[in-house]
Amino acid sequence: MxxxxxxxxxxxxxxxxxxxxxxxxxxxxxxxxxxxxxxxxxxxxxxxxxxxxxxxxxxxxxxxxxxxxxxxxxxxxxxxxxxxxxxxxxxxxxxxxxxxxxxxxxxxxxxxxxxxxxxxxxxxxxxxxxxxxxxxxxxxxxxxxxxxxxxxxxxxxxxxxxxxxxxxxxxxxxxxxxxxxxxxxxxxxxxxxxxxxxxxxxxxxxxxxxxxxxxxxxxxxxxxxxxxxxxxxxxxxxxxxxxxxxxxxxxxxxxxxxxxxxxxxxxxxxxxxxxxxxxxxxxxxxxxxxxxxxxxxxxxxxxxxxxxxxxxxxxxxxxxxxxxxQESGKVIINSENLAELVKIKGQDKTVVLTTGCFDIFHSGHATFLKQAKEQGDILIVGINIDESIARLKGPDRPVNTLMDRMEVLKALSYIDYIVPFGDQDDTPISLIKTIKPHVFVKGEDYQSTVTPEKKTLMSLGIKQVFIPLVPHQSTTKIINRVQGNTINLKKIG
CATH class of the missing domain: 3.40.1190.20 (Ribokinase)
Incomplete structure (x- = not known):
């Protein structure tokens, strides 16, 4: 509504x-x-x-x-x-x-x-x-x-x-x-x-x-x-x-x-x-x-x-x-609506936020999100819209549309809410300011990087957690492996 x-x-x-x-x-x-x-x-x-x-x-x-x-x-x-x-x-x-x-x-x-x-x-x-x-x-x-x-x-x-x-x-x-x-x-x-x-x-x-x-x-x-x-x-x-x-x-x-x-x-x-x-x-x-x-x-x-x-x-x-x-299920299109929902349902609970593209979903994603959920009670996943991914990753991305990517995430029991972002800003700063989670989760590859959202997290007193990544698993690597192989398709029948 x-x-x-x-x-x-x-x-x-x-x-x-x-x-x-x-x-x-x-x-x-x-x-x-x-x-x-x-x-x-x-x-x-x-x-x-x-x-x-x-x-x-x-x-x-x-x-x-x-x-x-x-x-x-x-x-x-x-x-x-x-x-x-x-x-x-x-x-x-x-x-x-x-x-x-x-x-x-x-x-x-x-x-x-x-x-x-x-x-x-x-x-x-x-x-x-x-x-x-x-x-x-x-x-x-x-x-x-x-x-x-x-x-x-x-x-x-x-x-x-x-x-x-x-x-x-x-x-x-x-x-x-x-x-x-x-x-x-x-x-x-x-x-x-x-x-x-x-x-x-x-x-x-x-x-x-x-x-x-x-x-x-x-x-x-x-x-x-x-x-x-x-x-x-x-x-x-x-x-x-x-x-x-x-x-x-x-x-x-x-x-x-x-x-x-x-x-x-x-x-x-x-x-x-x-x-x-x-x-x-x-x-x-x-x-x-x-x-x-x-x-x-x-x-x-x-x-x-x-x-x-x-x-x-x-x-x-x-x-x-x-x-x-919440009438549409896990996916909440409007971040302000989600903030209101979290305020109502999140009393005395730890709210965790993580963000990403989640383009070609793989075991690394699954492991990362499961560990993110372990950081609190309510896990919110911010997912970049298609236009945002194209700006970040190049004109050939994403491989899967926003609707397809959200459909995959909806199937994961440990994700509570999904919210698209990136229509004006490709960083999660506005999302963090709106939702005000207790914990913000990123992969450990960002631990030594000064991310755009770091200043916002510190000013709001939000704990930041870095989770180890599954080796050799990334969307880019999967795409490169596929493009590097010659695949022969045989007609069946």
């Missing part, structure tokens, strides 16, 4: 999101089964571990924080043991600004998932709906009015559990008419929000069918444009992101573009919260002015990162940025 788009992710930290919605406490119970109960001949599940995490609107706030933004959470809890557990979790994660209101009679919503050997067996739900007394509702609305004026956007997480009262919707409509703020909505009933005219809504396929009263279609992607048009009519939303599970996401903008984004095929550990990641990332992308297509791609990438984790899914800013930079 282009660097200017990736750089816009840095602006996530400047955005303040108000999250309003239903709080859910997620409980995960790991069990094992080794016997049957004698009284009923049913399996006995022995609990091995129980963990709790913030779900619902709190998980949305958690994901927005992990993506780097400031967050205020306005939600409702009961007055029970699950409420106490929730407050303890909030205390252990104090970054967000909390505005908690309490229902006098109702239970805090809790979803308990029981697993055996990683397989979900049952889900047990506590609590159905929370209501606030009139005085508590007045305080809730007072907080909403004050927080709205301070935030950059509003995220409504409506699970139809009571936090989003009709008075909340009416007040948002009033506030938006006075001061525009983007409002994104995740709900099971978008009709009630049509007067707000949301910036983005994110129904899934099942919800879309229920809202539009349509029947399921064998080709969901083909049906998607019709469904999103009807959803825009129902909700008055500016943009609809229709999630289609394994079939990806179909995005439609009112009087604008329509497109389909395929999802990455990854191992799913837990899909709970994937939609929250997607919409959270999509909102932040919108706020930092990333175009719709790239915004949807980035949001899908964030969701794919999240669902590979155990418990409730989440994606951090660092993980997302590193993933976007």
């Amino acid at each position: 282009e660097r200017d788009i990736i750089n816009k992710l840095n602006n996530f930290k400047d955005k303040h999101i108000l999250v309003i919605g239903d709080f859910i406490l997620d409980a995960y119970v790991d069990t094992q089964c080794e016997r049957l109960a004698p009284e009923a001949s049913v399996p006995v599940l022995d609990i091995t571990k129980t963990t709790y995490s913030l779900g619902g609107a709190a998980n949305v706030a958690y994901n927005l924080e992990k993506l780097g933004s400031k967050v205020s959470l306005l939600t409702v809890l009961g007055q029970d043991d699950n409420s106490k557990k929730a407050i303890q979790l909030f205390k252990s994660n104090p970054q967000k600004s909390l505005y908690l209101h309490f229902s006098a009679e109702d239970q805090t919503l809790c979803k308990t998932r029981i697993h055996k050997d990683g397989q979900l067996l049952y889900r047990l739900d506590e609590g159905k709906h929370l209501t606030l007394e009139n005085d508590q509702m007045d305080l809730f609305l007072k907080d909403l009015r004050e927080l709205y004026l301070k935030c950059d956007a509003v995220y409504i997480a409506d699970y139809n559990k009571g936090a989003i009262h009709y008075k909340v919707i009416d007040l948002l409509e009033e506030l938006k008419s006075m001061v525009y703020k983007p409002i994104v909505i995740d709900s099971k009933n978008y009709l009630q929000y049509r007067n707000i005219q949301p910036c983005i809504i994110k129904p899934n396929y099942k919800e879309a069918l229920e809202l539009t009263h349509e029947k399921a279609h064998n080709d969901r992607i083909k049906q998607a444009p019709y469904l999103t048009d009807k959803l825009m009519e129902i909700s008055k939303a500016k943009l609809v992101a229709l999630t289609l599970d394994k079939d990806g996401v179909y995005v439609s903008r009112r009087n604008g573009s329509q497109f389909h984004i395929e999802t990455c095929q990854v191992e799913v550990q837990n899909s709970s919260g994937a939609g929250d990641i997607f919409l959270s990332t999509l909102l932040l992308n919108h706020l930092v002015e990333i175009d719709d297509i790239n915004a949807a791609k980035i949001a899908c990438q964030a969701a794919s990162i999240g669902i590979q984790k155990e418990a409730t899914a989440h994606c951090t800013w660092e993980e997302l940025k590193a993933s976007l930079i």
Whole structure:
């Protein structure tokens, strides 16, 4: 992905999101089964571990924080043991600004998932709906009015559990008419929000069918444009992101573009919260002015990162940025992108840089690079582009093109990243200044030479290591041997 788009992710930290919605406490119970109960001949599940995490609107706030933004959470809890557990979790994660209101009679919503050997067996739900007394509702609305004026956007997480009262919707409509703020909505009933005219809504396929009263279609992607048009009519939303599970996401903008984004095929550990990641990332992308297509791609990438984790899914800013930079694999074309990736992934690790042409790859190269890797944890290979080699070695070089040479290096397991250089300067000086490795490796034949980069290495405090070369192995010698031999080719057959 282009660097200017990736750089816009840095602006996530400047955005303040108000999250309003239903709080859910997620409980995960790991069990094992080794016997049957004698009284009923049913399996006995022995609990091995129980963990709790913030779900619902709190998980949305958690994901927005992990993506780097400031967050205020306005939600409702009961007055029970699950409420106490929730407050303890909030205390252990104090970054967000909390505005908690309490229902006098109702239970805090809790979803308990029981697993055996990683397989979900049952889900047990506590609590159905929370209501606030009139005085508590007045305080809730007072907080909403004050927080709205301070935030950059509003995220409504409506699970139809009571936090989003009709008075909340009416007040948002009033506030938006006075001061525009983007409002994104995740709900099971978008009709009630049509007067707000949301910036983005994110129904899934099942919800879309229920809202539009349509029947399921064998080709969901083909049906998607019709469904999103009807959803825009129902909700008055500016943009609809229709999630289609394994079939990806179909995005439609009112009087604008329509497109389909395929999802990455990854191992799913837990899909709970994937939609929250997607919409959270999509909102932040919108706020930092990333175009719709790239915004949807980035949001899908964030969701794919999240669902590979155990418990409730989440994606951090660092993980997302590193993933976007590294989407092409080992080869990172832009050295500044590589520097950013190394900064994220190279914490507490020794970064090693070496450079060369690596034209006709031979055993000397293989041995040299393997020993270079032994100098640290992350090995980066800077490789001269074709034009640079021609300037250094003469017009008959390189023998192999840059793409062919990089393809060979990609196959080596001990190389972590490859970056081309030499478009303006044939020395590795600019590469060293950009990446700032801990160790710079050269062959021992350079040990007695004052190299162009030596002054830069010393000024930056970078250690230089010289590695012994394999005797009689060099690209030039191989070329000379080939040119010095007469090769007779016989026709076969």
